[in-house]
Amino acid sequence: MPDKSPEMRLERVLDAAATGLVVLDAQGVIEVYNQAAGELLGREPDTMLGRAAAEVLPDNWPELRRVLQTGEPQIGHKLEISGNTIVANRRPIMQEDQVVGVVCTLQDISDYEKLVTELDCYKRLVRLPNAIIESSFDGLWICDAEGKVIRVNQASQRINRIKAEEVVGKSMQEVVASGVVDRSVSLEVLKRREPVTMTQRLPHGKEILVTGNPVMEPDGRLSMVVVNERDITELNRLQRELEETKALNSAYRSQIESLYHERDFLRQVVIRSEAMQRVLSTAVKVAEVDSTVLIRGESGVGKGMFARVIHKASRTKDGDFIRVDCGAIPEALIESELFGHEQGAFTGARSKGKPGLFELAEGGTLLLDEVGELPLNVQVKVLRFLEEGELVRVGGTQARRIETQVVAATHRDLEAMVEQGTFRGDLFFRLNVVPITIPPLRQRVEDIPSLIRFFLGEFNRKCRTNKVLTPAAVDCLCNYHFPGNVRELSNILERLVVLTPGERIDVPDLPAPVQAPPESRPQGEEGWCLSSAVAEVERRLIAQALDNFGSQRKAASRLGVNQSTLARKAKRYGIKSMQ
Structure with a gap:
């Protein structure tokens, strides 16, 4: 007959349960270990009962011991055993507030997790088309x-x-x-x-x-x-925003370039001569108004620097300063670069069009450097912009109003170009509202020592040297005529700092033309004739005066002679006559 004792019935009930059951006493010895636990943990009950859990359940023993020691239950702990997911719940057995054992139940949820995973996948598949459509x-x-x-x-x-x-x-x-x-x-x-x-x-x-x-x-x-x-x-709105973003990026690049040039600006405003102080004063005054400015002077005198002076002192100082070298842009592209173009305006045009430099200078200052190099067809559009404040992109029909300060600069004789028909007279008069003429370095010799000290300090810091010029070398530089003006002086000093082996820079270290300018040396027997030498000095002085002041009347006034005397001498020396 089957055993009907309570203990045997309980054992059969536990073995019939689908949930694994493991019971430990206070010393961690296994008292109950049903058939389901054996199947889940891979150990038969006969080999487990009466044995220490630390020995036969080494992976589970740390958590079981923690429950025995603390009396705190552990619920829902997941275990991965032989590729199956097991959930373990461990609870203390309490007697008179003492932990006398642990009950651990084990439930295989692998099938449930697979069902949940499949259900989630199905839900995602259902949601995916809706999400794609609505997003x-x-x-x-x-x-x-x-x-x-x-x-x-x-x-x-x-x-x-x-x-x-x-x-x-x-x-x-x-x-x-x-x-x-x-x-x-x-x-x-x-x-x-x-x-x-x-x-x-x-x-x-x-x-x-x-x-x-x-x-x-x-x-x-x-x-x-x-x-x-x-x-x-x-x-279309996004396209306009893109163009504005590109224009803004260009403006930022211009601002960064302006910051780099700021050092050059501060470095080059080293003036001692009365003539340059007058020029600087005029530039600052001009900046207070919106009139177009024409800066004239030889190459290297600092026309670009004075344009920045005007910009920094103007009401548009917070805007961009954009410099355009009119002579460096190919004639076929200069109109598009200045005024921009619409999409498809010409072969090679950007598919979405492009803003021009006038547009990029909106709210700031645009320097038309070497304005005398502008082609005649572009001069017409520049004149129209100066008169109306509006421009039309290449290939476009819509006028755009642009607020920008325009400064022009040139080393060329624009009056002569107007007479020759290579520069429009109406544009010249429109640009020449406020003229500023920067004298060449040879006419402001008192600025040379200060410029020498400044440039020498700059290049010594740059090259980590401590070189000095002898007084004789400074005298040679002061006596040199500097056809390249301040730019040439800067280049000469940088070359001397880099190439001179010693700390002292003397006359032999200077370039040959600076040591002894050819025009200062007697040439042959005639060179020692006083009257010939005086005549040569007079010829050069008259030619320089006519070149710098632009008319016989102004040149005669500065030379201290009347106009008829100057005209007669110019004719004698074969110098081009000016009215």
């Missing part, structure tokens, strides 16, 4: 084979300014009749059974680009039409 920035309409609207996404509701319930369930004929759109691409797709693209005009003024695509069944039947629509108005 699309483009509008999406879906119609069935009869042209009835079955789906409209959020983007399409935004573009068309409608609610889905206003059109879902209606035919596209009804939608067109209600005025939501002026024509239907879906109906065209149903008719042609092929993709169709068209534009639609919406009642609120937007123009959208729509493309309808048929969805075909394997048997060749058309089951639905999917329409993609894009707001062209929005694209």
Whole structure:
């Protein structure tokens, strides 16, 4: 007869349970270990009962011991055993507030986790098409084979300014009749059974680009039409923002360049001569008004630096300072570079157009350096801008109003170019509203020692040297005529600091033309004749005066003679006569 004792019945009940059960006493010895626990842990009950858990359950013993020591239960701990996921719940057995054992239940949840994973995958598959449709920035309409609207996404509701319930369930004929759109691409797709693209005009003024695509069944039947629509108005806005961003980036680059040039500006404003102090004072005064400024002077005198002086002292000082070398841009490109171009304006033009330098200088200062190099056709557009404050991009028709301070600079004789027909007279007079003439370095010798000290200090710091010029070397530099002006002086000093081996720079270290300028040496027997030498000095002085002051009247005044005397002497020496 079967054993009907309570102990035996309990043992059978425990072995019949699907949940694994392990019971330890206070010393960690296994008292109960049912059949389900054996199957889950891979150890038969006969080999486990009466043995220490630390010996036969080494992976579980630390957690079981913690429950025995602390009396704190552990619920829902996951274990990975032989590829299966087991959930273990460990609870203390209490007697008179003392832990006298641990009950550990074990539940295999591998099948449940697989079901949950499969359910999650199914939910994701269901959500994915909806998420794609609703997250699309483009509008999406879906119609069935009869042209009835079955789906409209959020983007399409935004573009068309409608609610889905206003059109879902209606035919596209009804939608067109209600005025939501002026024509239907879906109906065209149903008719042609092929993709169709068209534009639609919406009642609120937007123009959208729509493309309808048929969805075909394997048997060749058309089951639905999917329409993609894009707001062209929005694209145009984004394009304008992109152009503005590019212009802003260019402005930032210009600002960075301006910061680099700021050091040069501070370095070059080293003046002691009265003539240069007058020029600087004039530049600061001119900056207070919006009049166009024409800076004249030989190459290297600092025309660009004085343009920055005007910019820094002007009301547009917080804007960009943009310098354009008119002689460095190819003639075929200069109009586009200055005024910009629309898309497709010419072969090679950017597909989205490009703002010109006048536009980039909006709110700032634009320096037209070497303005005498501008082609005649571009001079016309520059004149129109100076007179009207508006420009039209190459290939465009819309005038754009631009607020910018224009400063021009040149080393050329613009009056002579006007007479020759290579420079427009009306543009010259429009540029020459406030003229500033920077004298060459040879006419302000008192500035040379200060410039020498300044440049020498700069290059010593740059090269980590401590070189000095002897007084004789400074005298040679002061006596040199400097055809390259301040730029040439800077270059000479940098070369001396870099190449001179010793700490002292003396006359033999100077370039040969500086040591003994050719015009100061007697040439042959005639060179020692006093009258010939005086005549040569007079010829050079008259030529320089006419070149620097631009007219006989001004030159005669500065030389202290009357105009008729100057004209007679100029004719005698074969110097071009000026009125």
